[in-house]
Amino acid sequence: MKTQLIEEAYRIARERYAAVGVDTDEALEKLQRVSLSLHCWQADDVTGFENRGGELTGGIQATGNYPGKARNVEELRADILKAASYIPGTHRLNLHEIYGEFGGEKVDRNEVEVKHFAGWIEWARAHGMKLDFNSTSFSHPKSGSLSLSNPDPEIREFWIEHTRRCRAIAEAMGEAQGDPCIMNLWVHDGSKDLTVNRMLYRELLRDSLDRIFEQKYDHMKDCIESKVFGIGLESYTVGSNDFYIGYGASRGKIVTLDTGHFHPTELVADKLSSLLLFTPEVMLHVSRPVRWDSDHVTIMNDDTLELCKEIVRCDALDRVHIGLDYFDASINRIGAYVIGSRATQKCMMQALLEPLAKLRAYEADGQGFERLALLEESKSLPWNAVWDMFCLKNDVPVGEEFIADVQRYEAEVTSKR
Numbered sequence: 001m002k003t004q005l006i007e008e009a010y011r012i013a014r015e016r017y018a019a020v021g022v023d024t025d026e027a028l029e030k031l032q033r034v035s036l037s038l039h040c041w042q043a044d045d046v047t048g049f050e051n052r053g054g055e056l057t058g059g060i061q062a063t064g065n066y067p068g069k070a071r072n073v074e075e076l077r078a079d080i081l082k083a084a085s086y087i088p089g090t091h092r093l094n095l096h097e098i099y100g101e102f103g104g105e106k107v108d109r110n111e112v113e114v115k116h117f118a119g120w121i122e123w124a125r126a127h128g129m130k131l132d133f134n135s136t137s138f139s140h141p142k143s144g145s146l147s148l149s150n151p152d153p154e155i156r157e158f159w160i161e162h163t164r165r166c167r168a169i170a171e172a173m174g175e176a177q178g179d180p181c182i183m184n185l186w187v188h189d190g191s192k193d194l195t196v197n198r199m200l201y202r203e204l205l206r207d208s209l210d211r212i213f214e215q216k217y218d219h220m221k222d223c224i225e226s227k228v229f230g231i232g233l234e235s236y237t238v239g240s241n242d243f244y245i246g247y248g249a250s251r252g253k254i255v256t257l258d259t260g261h262f263h264p265t266e267l268v269a270d271k272l273s274s275l276l277l278f279t280p281e282v283m284l285h286v287s288r289p290v291r292w293d294s295d296h297v298t299i300m301n302d303d304t305l306e307l308c309k310e311i312v313r314c315d316a317l318d319r320v321h322i323g324l325d326y327f328d329a330s331i332n333r334i335g336a337y338v339i340g341s342r343a344t345q346k347c348m349m350q351a352l353l354e355p356l357a358k359l360r361a362y363e364a365d366g367q368g369f370e371r372l373a374l375l376e377e378s379k380s381l382p383w384n385a386v387w388d389m390f391c392l393k394n395d396v397p398v399g400e401e402f403i404a405d406v407q408r409y410e411a412e413v414t415s416k417r
């Protein structure tokens with residue numbers, strides 16, 4: 001798109017927003033400081049490098065068989081960099097433990113070390129990308145249906161050791177990058193059928209977590225992620241939302257809200273203000289559930305918009321970390337990264353452009369009609385002209401221009417895999 005047109009549209013939008021008390025230049029600066037944590041697992045359908053060709057187990061599933069997924073660390077890194085080149089701003093990379101570089105060795109999960117991520121730390125430094133991390137309880141012979149809450153002490157110890165080691169890796173990442181590495185802990189533990197021992201497994205999970213978190217670190221932050229149910233584990237989830245809210249609030253841990261992990265009519269955005277009052281920070285996994293936690297590519301829908309608006313309305317841009325979490329194996333995977341990341345940023349752009357002062361003044365005065373009218377009108381204010389300017393400033397394709405570029409990369413690179 002012509003630079004002149006974008007600048008002209010921006011100039012008009014700036015005036016239009018100024019009329020409702022919004023400074024578009026300030027919104028652009030704020031959006032520039034919002035880093036997304038890009039999930040590495042969209043590039044290869046959550047396969048990782050530990051057990052290539054192995055089954056994805058543990059309550060999650062990637063559906064689709066689109067050609068060209070990343071098969072090794074080089075391809076994964078190239079794909080991430082390609083995707084990032086279409087996403088304005090500076091972003092983080094979120095790694096799972098199964099993406100370590102094990103050099104063809106059999107390194108079991110309770111043996112993983114910082115050295116297996118030395119290459120990632122170096123690569124991230126070279127590309128100005130900060131890292132986040134995740135322990136991996138799924139896709140392993142000892143995953144079963146219970147890991148950290150398993151009554152068998154041998155299996156439980158195995159996963160405690162794994163998670164402790166992952167925290168040490170996250171600490172090393174955080175120290176190397178001079179910025180805390182956020183380590184997410186999600187375990188699939190649950191039961192396919194009825195259980196008569198809900199309390200037992202939750203006690204075991206609480207005790208395992210307490211032991212895992214005994215070691216204090218300065219360069220990493222822990223977050224804990226609940227889920228409503230996993231595939232094959234439909235009747236009971238040990239790490240439910242209530243469990244982790246209780247755990248996070250009582251232990252000062254960050255709770256992760258995955259937008260696919262709640263009942264379909266629950267509004268995840270509504271949870272933010274409550275959590276922020278009782279826990280230090282919040283981690284988000286922005287996804288798009290369709291009927292279930294299907295991990296469809298995030299789009300600019302009401303759920304994501306409301307989520308971003310709540311972050312801004314809670315004045316919590318520095319306390320809410322935004323990670324993406326979806327894995328669609330049925331479409332071009334680089335395109336999936338670009339669509340989901342840009343959609344999240346577009347929602348944040350609109351959130352930052354909301355005429356909040358005016359809306360709040362109406363609300364304080366009990367002017368319900370005026371508040372609703374402005375909320376409605378602000379939906380059609382020219383936020384897209386501000387977004388285009390953001391892309392222009394960041395030297396990434398404006399509008400749909402990235403489609404042809406992604407197609408080119410597919411023709412030249414991923415289709416040859």
Ligand SMILES: C[C@H](O)[C@H](O)[C@@H](O)C(=O)CO
Pocket residue numbers: 041046060134186225227258285293325
């Ligand atoms: C692969 C991730 O750890 C996983 O998606 C987790 O965050 C989750 O959301 C499981 O449903």
Ligand SMILES: [Mn+2]
Pocket residue numbers: 186225258285325
């Ligand atoms: Mn998640």
